[in-house]
Amino acid sequence: xxxxxxxxxxxxxxxxxxxxxxxxxxxxxxxxxxxxxxxxxxxxxxxxxxxxxxxxxxxxxxxxxxxxxxxxxxxxxxxxxxxxxxxxxxxxxxxxxxxxxxxxxxxxxxxxxxxxxxxxxxxxxxxxxxxxxxxxxxxxxxxxxxxxxxxxxxxxxxxxxxxxxxxxxxxxxxxxxxxxxxxxxxxxxxxxxxxxxxxxxxxxxxxxxxxxxxxxxxxxxxxxxxxxxxxxxxxxxxxxxxxxxxxxxxxxxxxxxxxxxxxxxxxxxxxxxxxxxxxxxxxxxxxxxxxxxxxxxxxxxxxxxxxxxxxxxxxxxxxxxxxxxxxxxxxxxxxxxxxxxxxxxxxxxxxxxxxxxxxxxxxxxxxxxxxxxxxxxxxxxxxxxxxxxxxxxxxxxxxxxxxxxxxxxxxxxxxxxxxxxxxxxxxxxxxxxxxxxxxxxxxxxxxxxxxxxxxxxxxxxxxxxxxxxxxxxxxxxxxxxxxxxxxxxxxxxxxxxxxxxxx
Numbered sequence: 001x002x003x004x005x006x007x008x009x010x011x012x013x014x015x016x017x018x019x020x021x022x023x024x025x026x027x028x029x030x031x032x033x034x035x036x037x038x039x040x041x042x043x044x045x046x047x048x049x050x051x052x053x054x055x056x057x058x059x060x061x062x063x064x065x066x067x068x069x070x071x072x073x074x075x076x077x078x079x080x081x082x083x084x085x086x087x088x089x090x091x092x093x094x095x096x097x098x099x100x101x102x103x104x105x106x107x108x109x110x111x112x113x114x115x116x117x118x119x120x121x122x123x124x125x126x127x128x129x130x131x132x133x134x135x136x137x138x139x140x141x142x143x144x145x146x147x148x149x150x151x152x153x154x155x156x157x158x159x160x161x162x163x164x165x166x167x168x169x170x171x172x173x174x175x176x177x178x179x180x181x182x183x184x185x186x187x188x189x190x191x192x193x194x195x196x197x198x199x200x201x202x203x204x205x206x207x208x209x210x211x212x213x214x215x216x217x218x219x220x221x222x223x224x225x226x227x228x229x230x231x232x233x234x235x236x237x238x239x240x241x242x243x244x245x246x247x248x249x250x251x252x253x254x255x256x257x258x259x260x261x262x263x264x265x266x267x268x269x270x271x272x273x274x275x276x277x278x279x280x281x282x283x284x285x286x287x288x289x290x291x292x293x294x295x296x297x298x299x300x301x302x303x304x305x306x307x308x309x310x311x312x313x314x315x316x317x318x319x320x321x322x323x324x325x326x327x328x329x330x331x332x333x334x335x336x337x338x339x340x341x342x343x344x345x346x347x348x349x350x351x352x353x354x355x356x357x358x359x360x361x362x363x364x365x366x367x368x369x370x371x372x373x374x375x376x377x378x379x380x381x382x383x384x385x386x387x388x389x390x391x392x393x394x395x396x397x398x399x400x401x402x403x404x405x406x407x408x409x410x411x412x413x414x415x416x417x418x419x420x421x422x423x424x425x426x427x428x429x430x431x432x433x434x435x436x437x438x439x440x441x442x443x444x445x446x447x448x449x450x451x452x453x454x455x456x457x458x459x460x461x462x463x464x465x466x467x468x469x470x471x472x473x474x475x476x477x478x479x480x481x482x483x484x485x486x487x488x489x490x491x492x493x494x495x496x497x498x499x500x501x502x503x
Contacts, residue, residue, distance in 0.1 A: 007103060007141040007158050009134050009181055011174045013167045014115070016041040017075055021161065022111035024076035025102040027095055027118035029087040030060040037119070044075040052081070061085060062094070063482070065101070076115065080105060090121050093416035096132035100140025100483035103160060107141060117163035126169035127176035132416070133162050134180030135187075135494065136483070142188045143485040144195040182310045183497050187490035190303025194296045194476065194488030198275030201295065202246035203323035206272055210251045210321065213302060217255075217309035224250035234322075234366075235340045236347070236358040241324030243279060243332030248324035250363060251298075253305050257314045264373035265315045265503060268305075268496065269363045271356045271380035272298025272323040279326045279352030280334055294356070296475035296488060297380040298323060303493045308500060315500050318371055322359035326352070338437045342366055343459050348437035356382045357452055358441060361459040368464055375404055375465040375503070378456065379492055380472075385448025387473040390420055395492060396470035398424040398453035404465040408499055415494035419469065424453035432458075 016026065017040040028035055034042065034053040042049040048068050052058045058066040062085030069078055082098045084090065095118040106114040116137070120129055137160050164173050193201065193209065201209075207223045214221035226247040229238050234250065241248030251272075256262060276294040277283060283291065298321040305319050333339070337349045339358065343365035347358065360378055367376055386396040397412075397419040399405045405421055412419045428450040431443030439458065443451030453468045460466040474491040477484060 004145055005107070005141050005143050005156070005158070007137050007160050009137055009160050009162065009177055011130060011162045011164060011170060011177050013164045013170055016117060016163070017044045019076050019115045019163070020074065021113040021115040022077045023080060023106045023109070023114040024078070025080045025082055025114060025116040027082045027084050027098050027116075028060045029084050029090075029119055032059060041075070041079065044072045045070050045079060049079065049081070058083070063101070065105070078109070078111070084119065087121055092128060092132045092414070095120065095129065096136040096416050097483050099133045099136030103137045103140040103158070104482065106158065111158070113159040115161040115163050117165065119165070126164070126166075127172040130162055130173035130176035131180035134177040135184040138181055138184035139187050139490070140483055142191060144192060144487050146192075179311065183307050183494050186303040186307025186310070186497065187493040189306050190299045190490040190493050191488040193299040193302060194293055194490070196292070198292050198325065201292075202244075202274045202325055203241065203249040203272070204246055206274060206295070206298065206321070206323050207249045207251050210253055210302060213306060214253055217306065219305065219309060220254040222252040224252070232342060233340070234342045234362040236342065236362040237322050237324055239333040239337070239339045239349070240273070240279075240326050240355040240358050243329035244325035244327040246274070246325050248322070248359075250366075251319070251321040251323060253302075253319040255305060255309050255317045257308070257312065258316050261316065263316060264318045264371055265375070266317050266500060267367040267371055267373040267376045268301045268317065268319045269360060269367060269376065269378035270298035270301030270319070270321050271295070271360055271378070271382065272321050273356060273359070274323060274325050276326045276353070276355065277328055279355060280328050280332050281352045282328055283353065290476065293476045293488060294381050295323070296471060297378070299488070300379055300471070300490060300493050303490055304496050307493065307497045311497070313500055315503070317500065318367070318373065320363040320367055322363045324355070324359050326355045341459070345439065345458065346437040348434040348440045350440050351442050354441045354452070356380050357455045360456055364456060364459045368460055373464065376460060377408070377467045377469065377496065379469040381475050382470045383449040383452045383472055385452070386470040389422070389449055390473055392473045392477070394418045394420045395474050396449050397421045397467060398450070398470070399465075399467040400457055400460065400462055401465035401467075404467045407503060408467055408495065411499035411502070412495045414498045417491055417495045419495070422450055422453070424450050424457050424468070428454035429458065
């Protein structure tokens with residue numbers, strides 16, 4: 001099988017006209033004339049950079065780019081001018097995306113080395129600048145190649161240098177780049193797990209992957225097997241998984257970055273339905289192959305734990321990943337069944353395809369009762385209704401606490417992973433009323449993502465700050481784009497790491 005595509009990132013200070021890499025990427029803001037900073041490099045290209053500007057073939061508009069070949073053997077073989085848009089509209093995500101796009105272009109032309117230099121407004125933190133460029137380089141180069149005999153583009157390791165404009169920024173930029181690399185590697189780890197098929201990843205093999213991760217980073221790992229789930233009374237997880245030959249699991253990882261206390265600063269809960277057929281309420285065949293991505297929430301949690309541990313954050317974080325395979329079988333749970341959950345609350349099943357909330361509710365109740373954390377965040381590919389509401393551009397954010405909403409929105413803006421706050425209060429809870437149980441597992445078509453969040457809120461209560469992030473529309477992409485390969489995205493991994501740095 002093909003080697004995984006990776007990128008080796010370093011930070012250096014060089015004059016642009018002395019760089020000899022196979023590709024030099026220069027990010028520039030929108031302007032009608034060639035920036036003075038490019039004059040020395042322009043001479044090396046025989047005036048071709050100025051000519052491009054004079055011909056109005058390039059002005060630096062956002063996402064605009066032009067490739068210039070260089071005949072001077074003492075300089076970069078190719079120069080890629082990458083537009084950053086108007087200087088007044090600058091955001092750090094602009095250069096994160098430009099770096100990802102540039103590394104993908106380098107891969108397409110099979111360059112073995114690339115240097116990247118991004119202009120930024122004065123006052124921009126050099127550490128933050130290097131972090132986002134490194135993130136873009138690492139997640140931009142990623143492609144799931146484990147099942148390919150021969151991948152497209154340059155195989156193996158590609159060398160990338162982040163070029164500092166100012167020599168005095170080197171120390172800060174190297175620090176920032178290290179953080180960016182580790183965060184993006186956590187994101188890519190999540191993507192690799194999510195991209196694996198249901199035949200490769202089931203609850204048992206996902207638990208084995210979590211054990212492997214724990215050993216590598218010195219975390220504690222506990223696996224609740226199906227017998228332990230029965231003993232604990234986790235009826236929601238058991239019900240969803242009872243139709244599969246791969247029995248359900250609850251995965252728990254503990255990272256203790258604080259030595260003085262064991263109280264979790266955050267409990268992460270991630271839905272891992274390793275394959276979702278819909279159960280007896282079976283899904284249509286078209287598109288069912290993408291149901292391997294229904295484990296993305298759990299995969300993200302594992303990716304976050306890798307990033308947190310590799311960054312050695314001074315936080316205590318516990319991960320809970322309820323894992324089950326939702327399959328139709330003579331032993332599957334049925335519409336009309338009443339399931340007693342870990343909390344003691346009973347749920348009338350009206351649709352077996354509303355299974356994610358059934359496994360999450362047990363994990364959430366366990367977190368509140370046994371771990372007593374400062375906050376809980378769960379993430380899940382929970383509802384198609386969230387895709388209808390927000391499309392594939394933003395994740396849905398629901399919460400019982402305004403402060404956690406503010407903190408997560410701030411983190412999401414820094415990470416370039418947009419979220420949108422939606423309600424999950426009493427009117428949506430009322431849609432879940434049942435005549436024969438404490439609640440139903442669906443609330444009808446209206447407000448489907450809000451009623452799903454309201455369902456989860458019942459198992460958390462109001463005392464612990466809690467947020468639910470519905471990543472159904474952003475967990476994967478069907479075709480590759482300028483910044484990312486097709487498949488799992490690891491969306492929200494960087495956001496939660498940013499949240500943890502500041503909580």
